[in-house]
């Protein structure tokens with residue numbers, strides 16, 4: 165996306181006072197004395213979502229593993245880095261555009277794969293995909309989607325499609341999911357490695373709430389002929405039997421680095437490993453012929469006490485950043501956070517919970533609002549820090565508090 169603030173040819177006409185994104189999001193509202201339809205502040209956004217959601221779904225999205233130490237650490241890590249703005253560097257012509265693994269993006273921001281989105285809004289994954297595609301951004305569809313992947317592919321339109329894989333215990337089911345994803349036009353595969361099982365999540369345990377037990381989040385399996393062939397009875401007759409079968413096979417705790425060869429054989433596009441936190445695992449990804457990694461602790465939902473994702477980022481970027489595309493998620497809430505993650509070596513970031521809150525509040529419109537706020541603040545923060553393009557950011561633009 166380009167925000168061109170070239171002064172107009174007429175000297176009497178001042179250039180627009182705010183950036184292109186801000187003009188539309190806020191300025192009109194300010195002029196008309198009207199507040200935005202959804203909060204622009206991430207904490208208030210979460211609070212607004214809490215008010216419209218039932219306790220179970222809200223807890224599922226907002227919750228994290230154990231005491232929440234890692235989820236908090238993700239945010240604290242952002243607070244420990246400070247941007248050092250530079251002056252007088254001509255930031256009139258700016259662009260956020262970036263190419264990521266062959267996908268042209270209007271900004272280095274993707275929607276993270278979030279399963280079971282129908283627990284927050286009936287329009288679920290297709291609405292999120294439409295919101296992203298409408299802004300020239302990419303959304304990563306979860307295997308645990310509440311909508312079959314073919315339907316979401318249609319909603320996403322012409323843009324490049326990315327699919328996240330939960331690597332099933334059954335190679336036949338995994339191969340079937342991959343074949344369907346390829347046939348539906350997904351080109352980039354994101355393989356999530358940090359969820360060999362769900363983390364220990366007291367929030368959900370104490371509310372006895374798990375979407376899967378209500379058959380939510382298993383649409384890609386229920387629509388899969390190979391998965392269905394393994395069921396004793398059709399899911400329509402025995403829904404719980406289908407859920408139990410899914411629970412026993414959705415992931416493979418026995419997987420090792422050697423098994424990645426199987427995925428290579430079944431996927432011809434770029435493969436990205438999600439959940440990498442150790443530089444040595446980054447190097448192993450490189451050795452295994454992967455195209456990239458997502459430095460992520462799953463938003464603090466898996467290992468309580470794990471390293472903050474942002475603390476892991478510079479180490480992984482240093483180890484493999486020259487050779488692999490390093491992406492980042494976990495704790496990104498604002499455009500300023502995006503600047504920090506890019507400066508520390510991320511090629512792009514994935515946004516998680518905030519867009520689920522936007523979806524809860526306003527469906528597609530709510531997701532668009534959240535994305536536009538992040539992009540607007542990214543543009544402004546970049547400009548005010550003295551950078552005309554995201555490529556200009558380096559670790560030297562930050563100091564540690």
Ligand SMILES: Cc1cc2nc3c(=O)[nH]c(=O)nc-3n(C[C@H](O)[C@H](O)[C@H](O)COP(=O)(O)O)c2cc1C
Pocket residue numbers: 224225226238276277278279280306307308309328356438460461462463464465493494495496514515516517518520
């Ligand atoms: C409700 C919920 C469901 C998620 N489902 C998936 C999933 O199906 N696959 C996956 O790889 N990650 C999943 N994630 C993790 C996100 O992709 C991402 O790593 C995380 O949300 C980033 O942290 P943040 O929420 O602090 O931005 C999920 C996260 C949430 C909050």
Ligand SMILES: O=C(O)C(=O)c1ccccc1
Pocket residue numbers: 279280308359362381462465
């Ligand atoms: O809840 C999650 O974090 C998650 O990754 C997940 C795992 C399986 C199904 C749905 C979501």
